[in-house]
Amino acid sequence: MQGIIVRIISNLYTVKTEDDLRLCRSRGKFRNMGLTPLVGDKVIIDEKNNYILKIEERKNELLRPRVANIDTCLIVTSLKHPDFSSFLLDKMIVNISSNNIEPIIVFSKYDLLTDEEKKEMNFIINYYKNVGYKVIINTEYDKILEYLKGKVVALTGQTGAGKSTLLNKICPDLNLKTDDISEALGRGKHTTRHTELMEVSGGLIADTPGFSSIDLNILKPIEIRDNMIDMFAALEHCKYRDCMHVKEDGCFIKEQIKNNEILK
Numbered sequence: 001m002q003g004i005i006v007r008i009i010s011n012l013y014t015v016k017t018e019d020d021l022r023l024c025r026s027r028g029k030f031r032n033m034g035l036t037p038l039v040g041d042k043v044i045i046d047e048k049n050n051y052i053l054k055i056e057e058r059k060n061e062l063l064r065p066r067v068a069n070i071d072t073c074l075i076v077t078s079l080k081h082p083d084f085s086s087f088l089l090d091k092m093i094v095n096i097s098s099n100n101i102e103p104i105i106v107f108s109k110y111d112l113l114t115d116e117e118k119k120e121m122n123f124i125i126n127y128y129k130n131v132g133y134k135v136i137i138n139t140e141y142d143k144i145l146e147y148l149k150g151k152v153v154a155l156t157g158q159t160g161a162g163k164s165t166l167l168n169k170i171c172p173d174l175n176l177k178t179d180d181i182s183e184a185l186g187r188g189k190h191t192t193r194h195t196e197l198m199e200v201s202g203g204l205i206a207d208t209p210g211f212s213s214i215d216l217n218i219l220k221p222i223e224i225r226d227n228m229i230d231m232f233a234a235l236e237h238c239k240y241r242d243c244m245h246v247k248e249d250g251c252f253i254k255e256q257i258k259n260n261e262i263l264k
Contacts, residue, residue, distance in 0.1 A: 001047040004069075005039050006197040006204070013037055013052060015045055016197075024050045039195045039206060040068040040152060060099045064215075065195055065208030067154045072102045072147060076138070076157035076166060079121050080112045086124065086263055088158060090228065091214045093133070096156070097227040098219055104147060108138040108162040127263060132229045138162065141170050148201040155207055167207055171200045230262060 003022070007014035013024045024045055026037050030052075037043065037055055044054040061068040073096045077089050089105070096103040105128055113121055129135045136143050144166075147153070155163040167174055197204040216224060225231045225244060231253065235243060239250025256262040 001045050003043055003045055004197070004204075005037055005041045005043060005052075007194065008037070008039055009194055013043075015043060015052070017045075022050050024052050026052045030055065038066055038068040039197055040070060040154075042069060060101055062095070062099055062101070062154070062156075063218075064095060065154060065156050065206070067195055067206050067208065069152060070101050070154045070206075071151040072104055072153045074104050074106050074136075074144070074147070074153060074155050076106045076108050076155055076161040076163045078108050078158060078161040080109045080117070082158060082160050084121065084124065085158070088214065091216055092156060094216060094219070094224050094227045095214055098223055102134075104134040104136065106136045106138050106144070106157075106166065108157075108166065110137050110139070124263075132233075138166055138169075144170055145201045148203040148205055151203045152197070153203060153205045155205065159209075164207055167198075167200070167205070171198075174198060174200075 001017055003015035003017040005013050006016045006021070011025060013026060015022045015024050022045065024043075030037060035055060037052060038058075038061060040061075041058065042056040043052050044056070045052055058068045060070060062070065062073075075089065075092050075096070077092075078084065093103050093105075107121075107125055110118070110121070125135060125137075134147075136147075138144075148170075155167070157163055195206055195208045197206045219227075221244060231245060234245065234253045234256070235241060237252035238245070238248070240248055243251055243253075245251050245253040253262060257264055
């Protein structure tokens, strides 16, 4: 019987089949193969004993969050409490794009900004739009629901960015737990403890635990460059076709930074 893993808690795997949800266990052979079942995995299960017999080949997988076979990733990015970090956003974009997953940026907590802060953040928001990324403000629920239809989507983002809050807004029946920002630490408190795929708007969406940092050490510098739209697009204007936009002369990117045409 075929199915998809929609939840993992401890060593129990909830598999959604065509007819029902089944609690399954994993065969020890996967551990010997160095293979760990992930949320989003398409699997073959033993219908009688509810064991996972086979994990189908994945089209992609992410380490942060730990999910597989994702069509689109919504990067929920806080503009305030916790404060916006372009560095963390760019790292998440690279992490997702390098796994052949479409990134969509969802800016959250826009309503908490002062008028002066909105001017500053509007420049940031429009920059990412103009570069070529799909960008949504978290109150644009219709747009978000449109992107979900018929797709397997993961939410990712820093702790406290508002992923669970966003899901509650677009699908109140989920009633996911949310919490306030820790004043002492200046960052969010973890409310989502595990990754789970839920049915929303004719698709499946994964709420995932947040984080405050992300490691890209598994990628080569050239992979990081080529998975950022503005960095990759600049190559045709640089003096050298293999320009890394670091210390080369005739670098178009460095000129754009000097002229405030690209984010530092």
